[in-house]
Amino acid sequence: MPKSEAQLRQINAQPITWLSDGKLKLSILLRNEATITNRAPEALKYLLEERFSPAHVMSAFPSITAAGKTLKQKASEDYLRCILAKGIAEVYRKVTPKYRNEAARKQFFKRLVEITENVHLSESNDKLHQVYDSAGNDDMMIWVTNELQQLLAQKADLTTEYYAKLNSARNEFRSALRDLESITGQTWHESENYHTSLAITSFFPPDVFESEETWRWGSQWRPELGVLNINPPILFFEVLRRGVLAREAAILLSPKNLETMEYAPRVLCEQGEYLAYKLFERKNDGQLWLEGRHGLRKQTRVFGHGLIEFFDFYEMMVGDSLYREVWSRLKEFGGIRLAVSDYYTIFNTLASRPTNPRFDRQEKELLVLLSKRPDVKAGEAARLLKVSVPTAMKAIRDLSKRAGLRFNVIVDMQKLGLIENLILINTAKQKDVIGILSRFPYCRQVFRTYGSFDLFTVLDIPFEHREFTREFLQSMMDNGIITRYKMLELNGDLQAVNFDCYNVDRGSWDVHWDTWGIGLRENLAKRSSNSLDYALQGKKVQLDKLDLHILWNLQLDCRTPLSALGRSLNVSGAYIGKKVSKMLREMVFRYAVWPLKIGAEDWGMIGLACSKQVASTLAQSLSLLPAWRGSLVTGDFEGLFAIVWCPNGEVKQFFKAVDDRIVRGGHAQQECMNSVGEWLVARWLPVDPDELTPWHLFSEDGRWLFDESRYLTLAKQPS
Structure with a gap:
């Protein structure tokens, strides 16, 4: 799709001039002026004032009132991040419901997140320009480009929406804080990070450029003032906004001894990002957050799926009290400097405590059945137990959680x-x-x-x-x-x-x-x-990467329906069934359960x-x-x-x-x-x-x- 000349003219027309006067516009100009004049600390002081005063800013930085072409161009690039974030959010809202195939939806989210990287406050704007200069070489870019064309054609002034989104952010932060207080047993008033006048604000920070090394992307916590700043582009993408706010709430509720630990940024962020994931009510929002939680950082991407597996395992082993107990143990350490191994030892210790579950006769019958046939279908289990299929499904689900049953495969x-x-x-x-x-x-x-x-x-x-x-x-x-x-x-x-x-x-x-x-x-x-x-040394069976993907998924949960497994691997359930049957005939694996x-x-x-x-x-x-x-x-x-x-x-x-x-x-x-x-x-x-x-x-x-x-x-x- 060729980019219209009108759109190019609109981009070159310095979009910062479309913004009404207010904190958003002023913070963009101030960020770029402070960068040029090396006055970032002074600019930050004005932006963090409890009562933000445009007059004080203008007095200290008079060049803003008559901004030159270079300043306007730099400021326009930051404003284009906000427009891009809004456009991507619209694509997510409109297009996601069309993806019924799980594997295709995951690929959609991955591509969406790749483009979303350009809303982060990186020092280079090259990739941002590439998005706006793109002619739409794939479906995703076509959708994003269409949204951007509309916003640019309207000469979008997001000032009013900025204040509305900021009010939403404040309400969402309070809600996340309440939910996390319930999960962790730690109230904000009793937290070591407690500040009497915690404030949520949003401006372009003059002293921050995000990179692959940035852990707490999208926001900055200023403990000396009790101010949590959300980068404005994040405001315009609801899923990222809610995820960042919940992550920060979880970190603020965390005991301070985690902050002094080796690898503290990783532990704090990943723990906070998982708790943020738990707070999403809509499955698609949670999945998108898991893809986008990394921001620009590279350290957590390759094995990002392990985050869910880690916490899921310990939630199963310990139960709903896991985070209350982890927080309690961390507080018991007081001011002791912890190693990262100490943190993981807490989880292992909690999971290793002896259990004494009581099973009734029907539950024992079901346990016997599952131990002999881990892959038994719910319908067959219902007939053997003489209950309805929904009752059998619920019984298997509940019993698996209580008994810590891991349904997997033993591979030759x-x-x-x-x-x-x-x-x-x-x-x-x-x-x-x-x-x-x-x-x-x-x-x-x-x-x-x-x-x-x-x-x-x-x-x-x-x-x-x-x-x-x-x-x-x-x-x-x-x-x-x-x-x-x-x-x-x-x-x-x-x-x-x-x-x-x-x-x-x-x-x-x-x-x-x-x-x-x-x-x-x-x-x-x-x-x-x-x-x-x-x-004797068995004959190696010829397998391909799809076979390994199937075995890996069965290792995680061999009771996963083949249709669901097919959706996750972007092939039909029938094809998965043929692959599984072939491997069973060749005795590549057998089903197993570990209690x-x-x-x-x-x-x-x-x-x-x-x-x-x-x-x-x-x-x-x-x-x-x-x-x-x-x-x-x-x-x-x-x-x-x-x-x-x-x-x-x-x-x-x-x-x-x-x-x-x-x-x-x-x-x-x-x-x-x-x-x-x-x-x-x-x-x-x-x-x-x-x-x-x-x-x-x-x-x-x-x-x-x-x-x-x-x-x-x-x-x-x-x-």
């Missing part, structure tokens, strides 16, 4: 061309080791453990780099940060969830460890179980060097307990490795039974017997944790890209 990594190495580590410098593992893209999990080893980690290594893991570990030994390790290779993933021992009448688990141990002893004596065998809040949160980890017969018998007995996951292993020892869910407070009884019946009985040699502590790293597919230099780890032709020298450098030079 060999079918993906990856070897699963299970590694037990003793550390000399645990922090360095954790840092290295968290930055290694092919590290899937890291647990802190207590007992004979300090850490347990899982590495997924491409077949052709089988020898890398030992070299990687040896580099850390040579560097003096680990003292010893045992490296194992997984041979067949074993797993079970069993609610037979849950006593409905008592509302608790009733594992008879004496009976369980004696049964194990007798089965070992009979040698009656079928012997498991070590898996995290069932009163069995004591995890015991055992590694035994034993025969396949002993391992098979023990695996059979472990399947009688609440839950376990393990494998036959080869490597530094051959036998069985397992993590076992024990009823709270009973992990020692489990260890005693294994020690008495297997180790002291002469059936196996104990290689490790640890309790499992914090879950420090949790990923699934290999993914680059370095947000500034993302690596594409899966090629178009289905190969894993593995840079050995780069990864070895991590081990030799810990950061």
Whole structure:
């Protein structure tokens, strides 16, 4: 679409002259005059006055009254940011309802946010000019250009709307503050940031230019005066305005010890941005905010989706009281200088508290069904439970939240061309080791453990780099940060969830460890179980990136309807169904459920060097307990490795039974017997944790890209 000559003339006609006199116009002129004359602090003083006086400003900056062409041109560029923000907001309002496909809507939001970057107060105006000079080379630019043409043709004077939006902002801030007080249990009057005369204003700050390093974009908090300034362009885009206001309200309610913490800007902003997301009532508004919450900054974009996953997980584990408890713990620290690890420890500690949920008979029946068939449809569950489909859907949803059920998949990594190495580590410098593992893209999990080893980690290594893991570990030994390790290779993933021992009448688990141990002893004596065998290296299945996207989404929630999964990936649900069926036939994955809040949160980890017969018998007995996951292993020892869910407070009884019946009985040699502590790293597919230099780890032709020298450098030079 060619740009009209009339529109070009309007842009060149210095739009600042369209504005009526008032604070908006004066702040734009003052910002640019102060920049030219290096008088930003003085200009800011006038803009922050409780009773803003145009006369005082004119007296101090007389050149504004007779602004020259250069000043008007610079000021017009800032005003064009306001016009652009209003135009983009109109596109969002008019076009969003037309996007029924979720994947297409997300792409629409991404493109919208790309253009929205030009309303931020960056020092360069080059990209802003590109938008106004654009001939509309895609649908989005055509829509935005059409809105801009109308506003420019009208010679839009946004002065009146500016004051209306500012009043809306003040009301929205008060509303957000009330909602956040309820969520966090922290009142504004009791907050450490409390100011008796908090004021919300809006002007172009003469001392601020936003960049990729700007965390709290769109606003500035002036604590000495109790003034929160919202950049005027943000006023004209409701979703961004409400998000910024809620983010700032959350930060102002936060304990001050977060401000002195390393990485404080990131923690404060991301915590505030998530809480702002929670306050959006309309789903589309929330989704747009998640895309636009970064402003110009780059540090949080690559793995921005992890923000929701992080807080969703802890909300599930702790419940509605999560933020009240986090705020309470932070206040308990007082003036102590916190490390960022202390902040995350609070979340882990709250999530690790023992639970004791009570399940009735129908709930137990449903738990049994879901443990055996995690992907069971609501209609089938309704028939088996003899309830209506809506009742079954609600029961599954409510029970999943109460029991902390994570519906996912167990993938045969060999079918993906990856070897699963299970590694037990003793550390000399645990922090360095954790840092290295968290930055290694092919590290899937890291647990802190207590007992004979300090850490347990899982590495997924491409077949052709089988020898890398030992070299990687040896580099850390040579560097003096680990003292010893045992490296194992997984041979067949074993797993079970069993609610037979849950006593409905008592509302608790009733594992008879004496009976369980004696049964194990007798089965070992009979040698009656079928012997498991070590898996041969499975044939790699040819997969594409869509297959990996499907597996990744199923890993997050395998109960997601295929139609919804198709919408999110921009393909049909039927096509997703064909892909899923093919992978199931090829045994690439199987469905699984992990219960995290069932009163069995004591995890015991055992590694035994034993025969396949002993391992098979023990695996059979472990399947009688609440839950376990393990494998036959080869490597530094051959036998069985397992993590076992024990009823709270009973992990020692489990260890005693294994020690008495297997180790002291002469059936196996104990290689490790640890309790499992914090879950420090949790990923699934290999993914680059370095947000500034993302690596594409899966090629178009289905190969894993593995840079050995780069990864070895991590081990030799810990950061």
